[in-house]
Amino acid sequence: xxxxxxxxxxxxxxxxxxxxxxxxxxxxxxxxxxxxxxxxxxxxxxxxxxxxxxxxxxxxxxxxxxxxxxxxxxxxxxxxxxxxxxxxxxxxxxxxxxxxxxxxxxxxxxxxxxxxxxxxxxxxxxxxxxxxxxxxxxxxxxx
Numbered sequence: 001x002x003x004x005x006x007x008x009x010x011x012x013x014x015x016x017x018x019x020x021x022x023x024x025x026x027x028x029x030x031x032x033x034x035x036x037x038x039x040x041x042x043x044x045x046x047x048x049x050x051x052x053x054x055x056x057x058x059x060x061x062x063x064x065x066x067x068x069x070x071x072x073x074x075x076x077x078x079x080x081x082x083x084x085x086x087x088x089x090x091x092x093x094x095x096x097x098x099x100x101x102x103x104x105x106x107x108x109x110x111x112x113x114x115x116x117x118x119x120x121x122x123x124x125x126x127x128x129x130x131x132x133x134x135x136x137x138x139x140x141x142x143x
Contacts, residue, residue: 041081042121048076049099051116054109058088059101061118067128069097074124076101079117087120094131 048070049061063070070076074087088102101118103109 042123044122045077045081045119046122047117048120049118051112051114051118052098053114055100057103057109059085059103059109059112060098061101062098065125068125069128069131070099070120071124071126074120077119079119084118
């Protein structure tokens with residue numbers, strides 16, 4: 001017989017099988033696996049940063065955007081609108097931050113010289129205000 005001891009007494013429901021059949025069918029993959037078509041180059045690009053160094057096959061860049069922050073996974077380009085990768089991480093203090101670029105297949109982070117400029121689609125940036133606390137301090141009401 002199976003283990004019988006403290007806590008082994010089972011109430012209704014028997015052995016905790018529940019109502020499912022245990023096969024975990026889910027939604028049968030509806031709408032899954034269909035990747036988005038590759039995006040072409042944007043209409044315009046703005047300077048996003050300057051390269052600092054390579055780290056673990058990624059390019060680390062100092063951000064030069066004024067009052068905006070790049071999207072995570074935002075596409076990064078050369079000035080000629082050739083995509084080199086996507087924003088992977090954003091790091092550092094908010095007034096002097098950096099970002100890393102996960103390189104596109106066939107691109108080598110080590111091939112960029114320190115100080116090289118990288119560019120981003122302006123539609124793939126967010127206003128800095130979204131990351132700052134509200135400065136509107138409400139005055140306490142007087143009795």
